[in-house]
Amino acid sequence: MPEMPEVENMALGLRAVIVGKRIGEVRVVTRAMIRGPHRRQWRRFLGELAGRRIERVARRAKRLILVTEADLALVFQLGMTGKFLLPPGGAASQHKHTRLVMAFGDGTELHFVDMRRFGRLWCLRDLDADDPDAALEAAGMTPLGPEALRIRRQVFGEALRTQRPVKALLLDQTRIAGLGNIYADESLWAAGVHPARAAATLDGEQAGVLLRQIKNVLRRAIRAGGTTFSDFRNAYGDMGRFRRRLKVYQRHGEPCKRCGATIERLVVAGRGTHVCPRCQRL
Protein backbone atom coordinates (compact mmCIF):
# COMPACT_ATOMS: atom_id res chain seq x y z
CA MET A 1 0.00 0.00 0.00
CA PRO A 2 2.24 2.76 -1.18
CA GLU A 3 1.81 5.94 0.81
CA MET A 4 3.85 9.08 0.41
CA PRO A 5 7.15 7.72 1.86
CA GLU A 6 7.00 4.70 -0.42
CA VAL A 7 6.22 6.82 -3.49
CA GLU A 8 9.01 9.24 -2.53
CA ASN A 9 11.46 6.35 -2.45
CA MET A 10 10.21 5.04 -5.77
CA ALA A 11 10.67 8.52 -7.24
CA LEU A 12 14.21 8.76 -5.85
CA GLY A 13 15.14 5.40 -7.31
CA LEU A 14 13.60 6.07 -10.70
CA ARG A 15 15.00 9.57 -10.96
CA ALA A 16 18.55 8.33 -10.60
CA VAL A 17 18.10 5.80 -13.37
CA ILE A 18 15.68 7.01 -16.04
CA VAL A 19 16.02 10.79 -16.23
CA GLY A 20 17.65 11.58 -19.55
CA LYS A 21 16.73 8.27 -21.16
CA ARG A 22 14.98 8.33 -24.49
CA ILE A 23 11.69 6.50 -24.69
CA GLY A 24 11.36 3.88 -27.36
CA GLU A 25 8.02 2.16 -27.20
CA VAL A 26 5.34 2.16 -24.50
CA ARG A 27 3.28 -1.02 -24.33
CA VAL A 28 0.03 -1.00 -22.39
CA VAL A 29 -0.90 -4.43 -21.10
CA THR A 30 -3.97 -3.39 -19.08
CA ARG A 31 -5.65 -0.52 -20.86
CA ALA A 32 -8.42 -0.21 -18.26
CA MET A 33 -5.94 1.66 -16.07
CA ILE A 34 -5.72 4.59 -18.51
CA ARG A 35 -7.44 7.80 -17.45
CA GLY A 36 -7.48 11.43 -18.46
CA PRO A 37 -8.75 13.54 -21.35
CA HIS A 38 -6.82 11.45 -23.88
CA ARG A 39 -8.21 8.17 -22.64
CA ARG A 40 -9.92 7.48 -25.94
CA GLN A 41 -6.77 8.27 -27.89
CA TRP A 42 -4.36 6.55 -25.52
CA ARG A 43 -2.64 4.77 -28.36
CA ARG A 44 -1.92 8.04 -30.11
CA PHE A 45 -0.82 9.73 -26.89
CA LEU A 46 1.58 6.94 -26.01
CA GLY A 47 2.86 7.00 -29.57
CA GLU A 48 3.81 10.64 -29.09
CA LEU A 49 6.08 9.60 -26.24
CA ALA A 50 8.33 7.68 -28.59
CA GLY A 51 11.63 9.41 -29.14
CA ARG A 52 11.24 11.84 -26.26
CA ARG A 53 13.52 11.98 -23.27
CA ILE A 54 12.40 11.68 -19.67
CA GLU A 55 13.02 15.11 -18.20
CA ARG A 56 11.82 14.71 -14.62
CA VAL A 57 10.49 12.30 -12.09
CA ALA A 58 8.24 14.14 -9.65
CA ARG A 59 5.91 13.25 -6.82
CA ARG A 60 2.72 14.88 -5.61
CA ALA A 61 1.39 13.20 -2.46
CA LYS A 62 1.02 9.54 -3.46
CA ARG A 63 1.14 10.23 -7.17
CA LEU A 64 4.29 9.63 -9.19
CA ILE A 65 4.79 11.81 -12.25
CA LEU A 66 7.01 11.24 -15.26
CA VAL A 67 7.51 14.33 -17.39
CA THR A 68 8.98 14.13 -20.88
CA GLU A 69 10.15 16.62 -23.43
CA ALA A 70 7.26 18.72 -24.79
CA ASP A 71 5.63 18.58 -21.34
CA LEU A 72 3.87 15.29 -21.84
CA ALA A 73 3.22 13.66 -18.50
CA LEU A 74 2.33 10.25 -17.16
CA VAL A 75 0.77 10.47 -13.72
CA PHE A 76 0.62 7.17 -11.84
CA GLN A 77 -1.77 6.69 -8.97
CA LEU A 78 -0.47 3.46 -7.52
CA GLY A 79 -3.52 2.21 -5.66
CA MET A 80 -2.88 -0.72 -3.36
CA THR A 81 -0.14 -2.65 -5.06
CA GLY A 82 1.29 -0.51 -7.84
CA LYS A 83 5.08 -0.44 -8.13
CA PHE A 84 7.84 0.09 -10.64
CA LEU A 85 10.52 -2.40 -11.50
CA LEU A 86 13.65 -2.02 -13.57
CA PRO A 87 14.14 -5.65 -14.48
CA PRO A 88 17.74 -6.40 -15.37
CA GLY A 89 16.59 -8.99 -17.84
CA GLY A 90 14.23 -6.62 -19.62
CA ALA A 91 11.29 -8.21 -21.38
CA ALA A 92 12.50 -11.67 -20.52
CA SER A 93 11.57 -11.13 -16.88
CA GLN A 94 8.12 -9.65 -17.36
CA HIS A 95 6.04 -10.16 -14.27
CA LYS A 96 2.62 -11.81 -14.22
CA HIS A 97 1.00 -8.56 -13.10
CA THR A 98 2.89 -6.16 -15.36
CA ARG A 99 0.43 -3.54 -16.61
CA LEU A 100 2.69 -1.31 -18.68
CA VAL A 101 6.17 -1.52 -20.15
CA MET A 102 8.22 1.48 -21.17
CA ALA A 103 11.14 0.48 -23.34
CA PHE A 104 14.05 2.87 -23.64
CA GLY A 105 16.39 3.47 -26.52
CA ASP A 106 19.28 1.89 -24.63
CA GLY A 107 17.49 -1.44 -24.36
CA THR A 108 16.47 -1.15 -20.72
CA GLU A 109 12.85 -1.22 -19.60
CA LEU A 110 10.63 0.23 -16.90
CA HIS A 111 7.77 -2.02 -15.83
CA PHE A 112 4.67 -0.90 -13.95
CA VAL A 113 3.41 -3.87 -11.96
CA ASP A 114 0.10 -3.87 -10.10
CA MET A 115 -1.36 -7.10 -8.80
CA ARG A 116 -4.72 -5.76 -7.66
CA ARG A 117 -5.32 -3.40 -10.56
CA PHE A 118 -6.31 -0.44 -8.44
CA GLY A 119 -3.55 1.60 -10.06
CA ARG A 120 -4.44 4.29 -12.58
CA LEU A 121 -2.44 6.14 -15.19
CA TRP A 122 -3.43 9.64 -16.24
CA CYS A 123 -2.05 10.88 -19.54
CA LEU A 124 -1.88 14.62 -19.84
CA ARG A 125 -0.23 17.45 -21.71
CA ASP A 126 1.24 20.79 -20.74
CA LEU A 127 2.22 19.85 -17.22
CA ASP A 128 4.25 22.42 -15.35
CA ALA A 129 6.43 20.18 -13.21
CA ASP A 130 7.04 22.94 -10.68
CA ASP A 131 3.32 23.41 -10.13
CA PRO A 132 1.50 20.34 -11.39
CA ASP A 133 -1.79 20.84 -9.56
CA ALA A 134 -3.48 22.94 -12.22
CA ALA A 135 -2.82 20.40 -14.95
CA LEU A 136 -3.81 17.49 -12.72
CA GLU A 137 -7.14 19.08 -11.91
CA ALA A 138 -7.74 20.12 -15.50
CA ALA A 139 -7.30 16.48 -16.45
CA GLY A 140 -10.07 15.54 -14.02
CA MET A 141 -8.02 14.28 -11.10
CA THR A 142 -9.33 14.87 -7.61
CA PRO A 143 -7.83 18.07 -6.19
CA LEU A 144 -5.33 17.44 -3.42
CA GLY A 145 -4.80 19.28 -0.17
CA PRO A 146 -1.37 20.52 0.90
CA GLU A 147 1.50 18.05 1.08
CA ALA A 148 1.59 16.48 4.53
CA LEU A 149 5.23 17.53 5.00
CA ARG A 150 4.52 21.11 3.97
CA ILE A 151 1.13 21.86 5.46
CA ARG A 152 1.18 24.80 7.82
CA ARG A 153 -0.10 24.68 11.33
CA GLN A 154 -2.98 27.07 10.75
CA VAL A 155 -4.22 25.25 7.63
CA PHE A 156 -4.06 21.96 9.52
CA GLY A 157 -6.06 23.51 12.33
CA GLU A 158 -8.75 24.60 9.90
CA ALA A 159 -8.93 21.10 8.45
CA LEU A 160 -9.55 19.75 11.95
CA ARG A 161 -12.75 21.76 12.29
CA THR A 162 -15.04 18.83 11.67
CA GLN A 163 -16.89 16.27 13.75
CA ARG A 164 -15.48 13.44 11.64
CA PRO A 165 -13.06 11.07 13.37
CA VAL A 166 -9.58 12.57 13.28
CA LYS A 167 -8.32 9.51 11.42
CA ALA A 168 -10.86 10.07 8.63
CA LEU A 169 -9.50 13.59 8.31
CA LEU A 170 -5.89 12.36 8.09
CA LEU A 171 -6.89 9.97 5.30
CA ASP A 172 -8.80 12.66 3.37
CA GLN A 173 -6.41 13.56 0.55
CA THR A 174 -8.33 16.74 -0.22
CA ARG A 175 -7.44 18.14 3.22
CA ILE A 176 -3.93 16.79 3.82
CA ALA A 177 -2.25 14.78 1.10
CA GLY A 178 0.09 11.84 1.47
CA LEU A 179 -0.97 9.83 4.50
CA GLY A 180 -2.49 6.37 4.19
CA ASN A 181 -3.60 3.82 6.73
CA ILE A 182 -0.17 2.92 8.09
CA TYR A 183 1.16 6.41 8.73
CA ALA A 184 -2.18 7.72 9.97
CA ASP A 185 -2.17 5.06 12.71
CA GLU A 186 1.50 5.59 13.51
CA SER A 187 1.14 9.38 13.72
CA LEU A 188 -1.90 9.17 15.99
CA TRP A 189 -0.08 6.80 18.33
CA ALA A 190 2.99 9.03 18.41
CA ALA A 191 0.79 12.00 19.30
CA GLY A 192 -1.25 10.07 21.86
CA VAL A 193 -4.51 10.84 20.06
CA HIS A 194 -7.32 8.30 19.66
CA PRO A 195 -8.22 7.78 15.98
CA ALA A 196 -11.98 7.85 16.63
CA ARG A 197 -11.92 11.17 18.37
CA ALA A 198 -13.91 13.93 16.70
CA ALA A 199 -11.27 16.08 15.03
CA ALA A 200 -12.68 19.34 16.33
CA THR A 201 -12.26 18.25 19.97
CA LEU A 202 -8.47 18.50 19.75
CA ASP A 203 -7.23 21.67 21.38
CA GLY A 204 -4.56 23.83 19.82
CA GLU A 205 -1.72 22.14 21.64
CA GLN A 206 -2.85 18.64 20.67
CA ALA A 207 -3.25 19.72 17.06
CA GLY A 208 0.30 21.02 17.10
CA VAL A 209 1.64 17.80 18.57
CA LEU A 210 -0.25 15.73 16.02
CA LEU A 211 1.07 17.72 13.08
CA ARG A 212 4.64 17.54 14.40
CA GLN A 213 4.33 13.77 14.80
CA ILE A 214 2.87 13.36 11.30
CA LYS A 215 5.88 15.11 9.82
CA ASN A 216 8.27 13.27 12.10
CA VAL A 217 6.86 9.85 11.22
CA LEU A 218 6.86 10.62 7.50
CA ARG A 219 10.44 11.89 7.52
CA ARG A 220 11.67 8.85 9.40
CA ALA A 221 9.76 6.52 7.06
CA ILE A 222 11.27 8.19 4.01
CA ARG A 223 14.76 7.82 5.45
CA ALA A 224 14.11 4.14 6.19
CA GLY A 225 13.08 3.49 2.62
CA GLY A 226 9.37 3.13 3.38
CA THR A 227 7.39 0.23 4.80
CA THR A 228 7.04 -3.17 3.18
CA PHE A 229 4.10 -5.30 4.15
CA SER A 230 3.38 -7.75 1.44
CA ASP A 231 4.13 -5.99 -1.72
CA PHE A 232 6.05 -2.74 -1.68
CA ARG A 233 9.47 -2.72 -3.30
CA ASN A 234 11.54 0.15 -4.55
CA ALA A 235 12.70 0.22 -8.16
CA TYR A 236 15.49 -2.22 -7.35
CA GLY A 237 13.18 -4.71 -5.67
CA ASP A 238 14.37 -3.86 -2.15
CA MET A 239 11.97 -3.93 0.78
CA GLY A 240 11.44 -0.89 3.00
CA ARG A 241 13.06 -0.91 6.43
CA PHE A 242 10.36 0.98 8.34
CA ARG A 243 8.29 -2.08 9.14
CA ARG A 244 10.27 -2.98 12.22
CA ARG A 245 9.92 0.58 13.46
CA LEU A 246 6.13 0.43 13.43
CA LYS A 247 4.60 1.00 16.87
CA VAL A 248 0.98 0.00 16.32
CA TYR A 249 0.21 -0.89 12.70
CA GLN A 250 -0.52 -4.63 12.47
CA ARG A 251 0.73 -5.09 16.04
CA HIS A 252 -2.64 -5.87 17.64
CA GLY A 253 -2.24 -8.36 20.46
CA GLU A 254 1.34 -7.24 21.06
CA PRO A 255 2.50 -4.90 23.83
CA CYS A 256 2.64 -1.15 23.33
CA LYS A 257 6.25 -0.03 23.05
CA ARG A 258 5.54 2.96 25.25
CA CYS A 259 3.39 1.60 28.09
CA GLY A 260 3.12 -2.16 27.62
CA ALA A 261 -0.67 -2.28 27.24
CA THR A 262 -1.97 -4.62 24.57
CA ILE A 263 -2.45 -3.01 21.15
CA GLU A 264 -6.03 -3.31 19.91
CA ARG A 265 -7.51 -3.38 16.45
CA LEU A 266 -10.77 -1.63 15.63
CA VAL A 267 -12.50 -0.11 12.62
CA VAL A 268 -12.50 3.66 12.21
CA ALA A 269 -13.60 5.47 9.06
CA GLY A 270 -14.11 2.07 7.49
CA ARG A 271 -10.46 1.13 7.89
CA GLY A 272 -8.60 -1.32 10.07
CA THR A 273 -7.17 0.81 12.86
CA HIS A 274 -4.53 0.01 15.46
CA VAL A 275 -4.43 1.74 18.78
CA CYS A 276 -2.95 1.58 22.26
CA PRO A 277 -5.96 1.82 24.60
CA ARG A 278 -3.83 3.39 27.33
CA CYS A 279 -1.73 5.89 25.37
CA GLN A 280 -4.57 6.98 23.10
CA ARG A 281 -7.65 8.02 25.07
CA LEU A 282 -10.92 8.97 23.48
Add this chain to the structure above:
DNA sequence: ATTTCATCCTGGAGGC
Protein backbone atom coordinates in the same frame (compact mmCIF):
# COMPACT_ATOMS: atom_id res chain seq x y z
C1' DA B 1 -23.36 19.92 2.11
C1' DT B 2 -21.39 16.43 4.61
C1' DT B 3 -20.42 11.87 5.54
C1' DT B 4 -20.90 6.97 4.90
C1' DC B 5 -20.92 3.01 2.02
C1' DA B 6 -20.34 -0.23 -1.92
C1' DT B 7 -17.27 -1.16 -5.59
C1' DC B 8 -13.14 -2.47 -7.82
C1' DC B 9 -9.36 -6.76 -7.55
C1' DT B 10 -6.40 -10.54 -6.05
C1' DG B 11 -3.98 -13.55 -2.94
C1' DG B 12 -3.83 -15.21 1.48
C1' DA B 13 -6.08 -16.82 5.66
C1' DG B 14 -9.31 -19.49 8.00
C1' DG B 15 -13.33 -22.78 8.21
C1' DC B 16 -15.06 -27.28 7.37
Add this chain to the structure above:
DNA sequence: TGCCTCCAGGATGAAA
Protein backbone atom coordinates in the same frame (compact mmCIF):
# COMPACT_ATOMS: atom_id res chain seq x y z
C1' DT C 1 -6.07 -31.86 0.81
C1' DG C 2 -9.13 -28.83 -1.30
C1' DC C 3 -12.95 -26.08 -1.92
C1' DC C 4 -15.41 -22.16 -0.27
C1' DT C 5 -15.99 -17.71 1.89
C1' DC C 6 -14.22 -13.65 3.68
C1' DC C 7 -11.19 -9.86 3.99
C1' DA C 8 -7.83 -5.92 3.23
C1' DG C 9 -7.29 -1.47 1.44
C1' DG C 10 -6.95 3.71 -1.86
C1' DA C 11 -9.87 6.17 -4.46
C1' DT C 12 -14.24 6.99 -6.38
C1' DG C 13 -18.95 7.77 -7.13
C1' DA C 14 -23.54 6.82 -5.36
C1' DA C 15 -26.49 6.99 -1.57
C1' DA C 16 -28.06 8.54 2.89
